[in-house]
Amino acid sequence: QYCGRVFPPLELTLDHIHPRSRGGDSAWDNLVTSCRSCNNRKGDRSPEGAGMRLLRRPQAYNLHVNRQIIRYLGRADEAWRKYLFY
Numbered sequence: 463q464y465c466g467r468v469f470p471p472l473e474l475t476l477d478h479i480h481p482r483s484r485g486g487d488s489a490w491d492n493l494v495t496s497c498r499s500c501n502n503r504k505g506d507r508s509p510e511g512a513g514m515r516l517l518r519r520p521q522a523y524n525l526h527v528n529r530q531i532i533r534y535l536g537r538a539d540e541a542w543r544k545y546l547f548y
Contacts, residue, residue: 474496476493478492
């Protein structure tokens with residue numbers, strides 16, 4: 463969300479736009495993914511406070527993304543398959 467580069471999911475971090483330590487919550491409109499470098503650079507500040515900007519506004523994922531996540535879980539971890547419609 464900050465540098466625009468594409469990373470594999472395992473190399474992404476979850477970033478609270480408004481840091482939790484400053485009253486931010488873990489809601490869809492306050493969470494984005496970012497690379498480790500950008501997350502470290504932003505640190506415990508707002509994007510504006512760190513001289514950074516979001517490339518896109520955060521949003522809750524839709525039904526299509528939800529299905530993709532479920533499929534990924536089912537493929538990645540066999541223990542989940544009994545709980546998922548696969």
